[in-house]
Amino acid sequence: EAQVTQNPRYLITVTGKKLTVTCSQNMNHEYMSWYRQDPGLGLRQIYYSMNVEVTDKGDVPEGYKVSRKEKRNFPLILESPSPNQTSLYFCASSLTRTSGRAFGETQYFGPGTRLLVL
Amino acid sequence: QKEVEQDPGPLSVPEGAIVSLNCTYSNSAFQYFMWYRQYSRKGPELLMYTYSSGNKEDGRFTAQVDKSSKYISLFIRDSQPSDSATYLCAMRHSGAGSYQLTFGKGTKLSVIP
Numbered sequence: 001e002a003q004v005t006q007n008p009r010y011l012i013t014v015t016g017k018k019l020t021v022t023c024s025q026n027m028n029h030e031y032m033s034w035y036r037q038d039p040g041l042g043l044r045q046i047y048y049s050m051n052v053e054v055t056d057k058g059d060v061p062e063g064y065k066v067s068r069k070e071k072r073n074f075p076l077i078l079e080s081p082s083p084n085q086t087s088l089y090f091c092a093s094s095l096t097r098t099s100g101r102a103f104g105e106t107q108y109f110g111p112g113t114r115l116l117v118l
Numbered sequence: 119q120k121e122v123e124q125d126p127g128p129l130s131v132p133e134g135a136i137v138s139l140n141c142t143y144s145n146s147a148f149q150y151f152m153w154y155r156q157y158s159r160k161g162p163e164l165l166m167y168t169y170s171s172g173n174k175e176d177g178r179f180t181a182q183v184d185k186s187s188k189y190i191s192l193f194i195r196d197s198q199p200s201d202s203a204t205y206l207c208a209m210r211h212s213g214a215g216s217y218q219l220t221f222g223k224g225t226k227l228s229v230i231p
Binding site: 004031040041042043044045048050056058059090092096105106107108109110111112 | 124152159160161162163164167206208217218219221222223224
């Protein structure tokens with residue numbers, strides 16, 4: 001079954017304590033991305049990756065780091081979380097033009113990670 | 119002016135009604151338009167994907183793009199309670215490096231049995 005998995009699904013932490021949210025996809029997609037979703041603000045892109053070792057900033061990258069060492073995994077790292085990073089986070093993956101499909105035509109989202117930073 | 123505007127609703131309709139959901143946008147470079155459905159406590163799932171202007175139909179769903187007016191619509195015919203969800207529009211421009219999607223804030227739809 002094609003899927004994007006995220007772990008953990010729920011996380012409560014304290015300010016300043018480093019955390020990592022993992023994301024994995026089993027569809028051999030080149031493109032992966034992280035979004036946060038906040039009431040009244042909608043979905044906003046944090047970082048995206050076009051392929052292994054290729055990452056770029058989205059609209060709201062401050063306070064986040066990512067890495068893409070393997071095609072299937074794209075972890076999101078919060079080095080020093082703050083309360084304003086309390087949010088619902090989604091990972092997504094997609095084929096790109098290199099696979100003969102238009103980008104976004106096959107985008108799959110993970111189930112979400114709800115993060116509370118105290 | 120925000121790049122993509124979408125009325126958050128909530129929108130409540132009786133079962134069987136035709137639903138019209140809309141987004142307006144300001145960036146004339148947007149060429150690809152998508153509609154996502156998001157159930158409560160779930161990730162968004164892609165419903166419709168269209169390129170440039172025109173209509174696209176898939177079962178009870180029809181997506182329309184009017185680039186001259188910078189306006190896109192999603193119509194749901196014979197709406198069902200299972201259509202109750204938040205609907206997000208998204209769009210992107212074409213060309214190299216255009217791998218960012220801009221989302222609307224979503225419209226919450228309730229279909230009442």
